[in-house]
Amino acid sequence: MEKSSGKxxxxxxxxxxxGNKKTTNTPYGTIEENGVGKFNDINPAALKSLHALGITHVWYTGVLEHAVLTDYTKYxxxxxxxxxxxxxxGSPYAIKDYYDVNPDLASDVNSRMTEFEHLIERTHAEGxxxxxxFVPNHVARSYKSDKKPAGVKDLGETDDKNVAFSASNNFYYLPGQSFQVPAGYKPLGGGTFPTLDGKFEETPAKVTGNDQFTASPGVNEWFETVKLNYGxxxxxxRRTFLDPIPDTWVKMKDILLFWASKKVDGFRCDMAxxxxxxxxxxAIPIVKAQHPGIIFIAEIYNPAQYNNYIHTGKFDFLYDKVQLYDTLRLLVQGKANTHDIHSIRQTxxxxxxxxxxxxENHDEQRIASPYFAGDPWKAVPAMVVSATLDNGPVMIYFxxxxxxxxxxTKGFQGDDGRTTIFDYWxxxxxxxxxxxxxxxxxxxxxEQKQLRLFYSDLLNLASKNPALVAGEYIDLTASNIAAGNFTDKVHAxxxxxxxxxxxxxxxxxxAEQVVxxxxxxxxxxxxxxxxxxxxxxxxxxxxxxxxxxDQNLTFELKLKPYSSFIFKIK
Structure with a gap:
């Protein structure tokens, strides 16, 4: 069943x-204590419900095999x-093997890739x-692929580790230095594990994923990952050495093609x-030539680079975090004004x-947490703007x-208003x-049923209504504020x-007001x-x-607190 085209x-x-059904939620709890969701838990009923919600694409986060503290040695x-x-x-962004899936997610670990392929088939069957x-910037310090295709050399396998930089190396090195576990780091909150001894053997030390050129990164750095070298x-x-094509480029292009061959429909590219x-x-044109219709989404936080990553980099979509997300969050919190929305669209x-x-996404605090709004209904107007402001995609987090x-308090992530990405929960x-x-x-x-109905109504409108899918836009906020019709806490x-x-x-x-x-x-x-x-x-x-x-093309309306409307003019 194919879904019709739209937003x-x-x-x-x-x-x-x-899909985790356990409710134990012990901080740093084991997979047996706290449970874990499986590929097979995402059943047709779940997918039908998402389709009915107005969803067109499901982003399965954390599929690739990454470092975990669960014992799979018998496999x-x-x-x-x-x-x-x-x-x-473990972090879903500390990849341990680009050619495998996380064994946590399999009902039968030996059949883990087949189970993921079946999930893809179920998802497609529901339209x-x-x-x-796709995590291209860094890998786990323990990276070693045991599922790579025949003839593929592993990352770092042919590196010259005696030099800090070589365009043909996959990693950056600190010759003569050995990696030191961050001082003060308490894995598992002070718990135990067979490999826990305060040391990790890595000589020469590799540079961290967030570009820390030190063998002793701090506990708040991405010390669990190492940076990949793209020449x-x-x-x-930041001199570039791109001719001949660096080895890392070829390896990462092949990884993209491997997953595209599994019939995935898009990649969300971490820290692109x-x-x-x-x-x-x-790389993107190569993948698209073989798999037409596949989309690429860039996690990006520098607005000065937006045009570059779209026009030169060939990305389909970019995160709008720094501009629209940040502004809407501040609006909900009473710290911004609605003039800013049109300014963002102009830029x-x-x-x-x-x-x-x-x-919301896995990096951001939950709307209903006290760190954001404390009440999911307060963010409803911001969600309406997110879904309707332009023709680009919109996303929600489960x-x-x-x-x-x-x-x-989940474990490594503590209690910070986010759903943990590091622990079983x-x-x-x-x-x-x-x-x-x-x-x-x-x-x-x-009340939760009513909230979910709101999301269903909004997302279905956004995905299907011609004006929201491919329509034109005119700002009404500036002229109405200038005329004294409403304040800068209202947007139209x-x-x-x-x-x-x-x-x-x-x-x-x-507060309620008439505008x-x-x-x-x-x-x-x-x-x-x-x-x-x-x-x-x-x-x-x-x-x-x-x-x-009226004759002045004006109407009057009483606005309840944090209200929103999508008026159809007839």
Whole structure:
């Protein structure tokens, strides 16, 4: 069953957490104590429910094999060293083998790749597409592929370790120095593991994933990972040596092709801006030539590089974290004003359709946590803007749609308002929707059911409505604030395509207020409407409001706290 074309709507799920039914949640708990979700837990009922929610793409996070502190030696998988693993389940971004999947996720470890392939098939059967992580900047310190195809040489296998930098090396080295475990690091919170001895043998030491050229990285650095070398001499003015094509480029291109051959539909590329844009410009067209339609999403945080990574790097979509996410979060918290939204869209002129919007992901604090909003309903207007502002994709994180707060001291990550990515854990509010594997939401509270219905209505509108999929945009905020119709805590804009004309109105006020909204005559005409005509606007989101325009193309409306509307003008 193929889903009709429209706006891309991504559902990110942490694969090891999504299907976990255990509720023990002991800090640093073992896989036996706290449980773990499996590929097989993501069943047709779950996927049907996601499709009904308005989702088009599922991002399965943490699929590739990474370092973990669970014993799989009976399956021929060596123990990882606890001194360079964060948490007990490990970071999904400390890749141990690019050609294998995490054994935690398999019901039968020996059949782990087959089980993942079956998940891809189930996902496609429900009309959804599959996104997986590609982690190109760094690997686990213990990286060693035992599943690489015949004839493939491992990363670092042919490196000259006597030099700090060589364009043909896969890693950067610190000759004459040995790696030191960060001082003060207490793996497992002081617990025990067979490989835990305060040491990790690595001579010469390799440079950390976040470019720390020291054999003694701090505990807050990416000490569990090592940086990959793409032919850039970082310590000498970032000089590039790209001819001939560096060996790392070829290896990483082959890894992309390996996963594309599994019929995944896209890659979310971790810390893409830490990899030279020239690599992407070379590799992405090669992959797309063999697998047309596959998409590439860049995790990127430098707006000055957005155009470069789209036009030169050939990425389809980029994270819009630093601009829209940060602004909407501050708006919800009462620390920004709505003028900033249109300013962001202006700075992204020509690329706004390439920006991926979100309010949650695995790196960010949960909306319902006290660190963000403390109440999932307060972020509803921000979510409406994220989903409707332009033609680019929108993403939610599993549990967001039921108000998961990310509470509890999990282990390595502590209690910081995020759902752990480093430890085995059950996600309580999400588990209520999961309902023992039925994925029917029967265990949710009435309020949670209402919240999930809001997300369903919004995401289905965003993914299918012509004005939101491919329509034009006109800002109404600046003119209405200037006219004194509302304050800079209210936002309004038009989206239109053909006969579909929408007015999106959101409020970030904590108190009820009455506002006026006026559409300038020129904007009315631009949207294909007759200023002398008679029009009403009906809300598509809550289906409770209807307003009429007066002769000045103005209507008046009472806004409840943190309210939002998607008015269809007829």
């Amino acid at each position: 891309i709507v991504i559902y990110q799920l942490m694969t090891r957490l999504f 021929g998988i060596p123990l990882d060293d606890a001194d360079v693993v964060k948490g007990r389940a 959804l597409k599959v996104i997986v992580d 850039v001499d970082i310590q000498n003015g 801006e830490m990899v030279p844009v020239e690599f992407w410009s070379w 992204q002129e020509g690329i706004h359709q390439n920006m991926l919007h979100f309010l 549990g967001q749609e039921v108000g998961e707060p990310g509470a509890g 059950g996600v309580p509010e999400h588990q209520k929707w999961m309902n023992g594997g039925k994925f029917d939401g029967d265990s949710l509270s009435l 804009f038009l989206r239109f395509s053909g006969e579909e004309r929408l007015l999106i109105l959101t409020s970030y006020n904590a 006026k909204v006026q559409i300038p005559r020129e904007a009315f005409q631009q949207a294909g409407l007759d200023p002398a005509g008679s029009y009403i606007a009906r809300d598509l989101l809550w289906r409770e409001a209807e307003v009429g325009f």
